[in-house]
Amino acid sequence: MAPALELTVGQVAARSGVAVSALHFYEARGLIRCHRTSGNQRRYGRDVLRRVAIIKVAQEVGISLAEIGEALASLPEGRTPTRDDWNLLSTAWRDGLDHKIAQLKKLRDGLTDCIGCGCMSIDKCPLRNKEDRLAREGTGARRLVLPSSRAREEGA
Amino acid sequence: MAPALELTVGQVAARSGVAVSALHFYEARGLIRCHRTSGNQRRYGRDVLRRVAIIKVAQEVGISLAEIGEALASLPEGRTPTRDDWNLLSTAWRDGLDHKIAQLKKLRDGLTDCIGCGCMSIDKCPLRNKEDRLAREGTGARRLVLPSSRAREEGA
DNA sequence: CTACAAGCTCAACTTAACTTGAGGTCAAGC
DNA sequence: GCTTGACCTCAAGTTAAGTTGAGCTTGTAG
DSSP, rough: OOOOSBBBBBHHHHHHHHOOHHHHHHHTTTTTEEETTTTEEEOTOOOOOOOOHHHHHHHHHTOOOHHHHHHHSSSSSSSOOOHHHHHHHHHHHHHHHHHHHHHHHHHHHHHHHHHHHTTTTTGGGGHHHHHHHHHHHHHOOOOOOOOOHHHHHHHH | OOSSBBBOOOHHHHOOOHHHHHHHHHTTTSSOEEEEEEOOOEEEETTHHHHHHHHHHHHHHTTTTHHHHHHHHOSSSSSSOOOOHHHHHHHHHHHHHHHHHHHHHHHHHHHHHHHHHSSSSSOOOOHHHHHHHHHHHSSSSOOOOOHHHHHHHHHH
């Protein structure tokens, strides 16, 4: 059935499961790109589907569009990404993803620990103590950030 | 050093690392609770620290305050949570957390797979195909939801 | 060759999760 | 007993991530 090389915005929306308006939005934020027909309509290369898939999965685990955009920026806009291109993105995210996985496990197992300790002696709770320690290191919100963002903040 | 049994809002903010305004906000949303002094000032029990710790960690992995609130609602407000109370919360979240961990791993390993396949044949990419399949099952946004929310949506 | 679904732009609206500010109260130290 | 920093309430502002709607253009199927 030889699929078309180019996809319309509606086709991308249908295949990726995100709304057309969201695709426009992602484009405005520089996360995806397309070229235009002579009549000014968007046409997407097939790699946009993978980009959108990554955007969606990343969002589901609490990564902001800004951070996703940063990571996706390492991919070439003009051509289909090569193995090395994806490799770059992957290594840029690996640490952050591992960290998040650890956070989730800590939450899950922390709750288990809470059951174990019965939360009768709150000071011994690993979950609480971790946060308490963080609090002593400074004030204000400390959010989990991906390596690239962390580096940016430290540099500032 | 016999720590005080009750904490002021400022002390909770300092120890938990969240702003006073955020604590007020969580209270308005029913996520935490306190009693008042004769002068109308908030006083918190020590278990609020664990609640806030859970709120923070859960938020970091993309769980909404509404969902966190639902889970925390299973904890007793009037007394220090017992082993069974935490157990209830834990089992309510276990599936959702496992699912999120799987999503994160898929993202991490999916990127690895992309490197493996070089993304030359996009149709074989496990990440993209998963999304594409989802898209065929209906339109609109499909977000990862915790079991309780999922049940609520299905009931509506 | 024309109807009409699909696209386009741009501005305004929405929800979540807070923060900021104004205007006033409480309480601990000197 | 007063001053000063911590609290209080309530309203309005902010940022992220989209959605919705109005008004206009494109392109394809009959």
